[in-house]
Amino acid sequence: MATRWGIAGSGRICSDFVTAIKALAHDHRLVAVAARDLTDAKEFARKHGVERAYGSYQDLTTDPEIEVVYVGLINPQHYPVASMMVMAGKNVLCEKPLCLNVNQTTGLISLAKKNEVFLMEGVWTRFFPVYEELRKRIKSGEIGDVVQVLSSKGHPVEDEPRITQRSLGGGSTLDLGVYDVQFASWVMEAEKPIQIQAGGHLNYDCVDETTSTILVYSKGRVATLSSSIRCLLPNESIVVGTKGTIKVRVSAAFPEALESPSGKFVSLIPDYGRQFNYPNAQGLMYEASEVRRCLLAGERESPKMPLKESLLLAEIMEQITTQMGVRYDVEY
Incomplete structure (x- = not known):
């Protein structure tokens, strides 16, 4: 059914x-x-x-x-x-x-x-085949111990009210930076950072338009994240280890390929000839398939995007926006 x-x-x-x-x-x-x-x-x-x-x-x-x-x-x-x-x-x-x-x-x-x-x-992003391959390659030890994550997401979207206006919950962190934060969390297996440092600039409505964040983790690991609604950033995610590097290509938001010492992995989003508002949006079918799988299995949350990690992402992003001086008008 x-x-x-x-x-x-x-x-x-x-x-x-x-x-x-x-x-x-x-x-x-x-x-x-x-x-x-x-x-x-x-x-x-x-x-x-x-x-x-x-x-x-x-x-x-x-x-x-x-x-x-x-x-x-x-x-x-x-x-x-x-x-x-x-x-x-x-x-x-x-x-x-x-x-x-x-x-x-x-x-x-x-x-x-x-x-x-x-x-x-x-x-x-979590449900693209590239993410499973990324986990597998890190676990295999081919890049040694993870030392640093570098991830950026930025596009010039200053004409989008939902992104630029505080009353609409705008800001680069909640709209774009979330992809970088969740990427770091995926690599670090949902470990809570021991330190968060964020800085950048606010726009005319006091939401963050350009942000740089450092997440400090245990075992000498660090994540350096950048987001912007003013300019086009590299839009790639990199995992650096003691023996090598894994680069996730195309975009941290809709990854179709990665490259590491063991070679390239490519999993293109199927093209069914339909028109979309956002790039590669056909990839939304992956998360819909995960929802269906969970419901059929009687699961109340996804192991790929568990609720405790959603809470962790919220905690990290609130720290970033708070340090930036962003204040959303919410009663709860």
């Missing part, structure tokens, strides 16, 4: 998500979409072949056919909408960052456990 999806939101990322999983139509069914404006929801449903359209997110909670809800809204809406779904007994895949701060992240995770539902942060 196909996994039955509800979609919370009708924007570009929601469009890309449903377009991506259409390639796996036998595994996924688009039951309903909800938006704040019913007209938008109806247009989204018409365009993407979704069965029903609702004019409020609350309507998704009362649809008995919906098994799991994809929350693809702006950052400040992640916690209220995801928690609404969780309390209604719906499984949830929520876009990164899971929430705006540590308090919200802790609260949402607690709600999911209390209501015994599945919850996963949509860090889509």
Whole structure:
């Protein structure tokens, strides 16, 4: 039986998500979409072949056919909408960052456990085949002991209000830097840094536009991370060891290849001839497949993106934004 999806939101990322999983139509069914404006929801449903359209997110909670809800809204809406779904007994895949701060992240995770539902942060990068190969090569010892991680993510996107405005949960850390933070965490096997140092510059609305961060780990390991919404950074991730280096090519956000002393590994995202708003968005099918696998297995969280690591990422990013002087207007 196909996994039955509800979609919370009708924007570009929601469009890309449903377009991506259409390639796996036998595994996924688009039951309903909800938006704040019913007209938008109806247009989204018409365009993407979704069965029903609702004019409020609350309507998704009362649809008995919906098994799991994809929350693809702006950052400040992640916690209220995801928690609404969780309390209604719906499984949830929520876009990164899971929430705006540590308090919200802790609260949402607690709600999911209390209501015994599945919850996963949509860090889509985690589910690309390159990541499994990366883990395998590090574990094999071919680069020796890990000493340093270097990772950057930056694009000139200063014309995007959701990224530049504080009221919309903007900033380079929450939108782009999260990819670097999660990469370091993946390499360090979700170990908590013993020290975090961050600096950079804020934009006109006091969100971080260019950020450099050092995460200090045990055993002499360090991660150096950079993010920017002002310029194009190298957009690559590198793991340096005592015997060699692994370079993840293309982008830390949607990796298709890596190179290490044992050679190249390439796993291109399938091209089904569909159009997307964001580069390589067909790769969203990987995280959707993981959600389906978890639900069929009766798992309430993914071992590839466990909830305790989502909390760790929230803690690291809150430290970065706090040191930068960013203050989001949230009550919780």
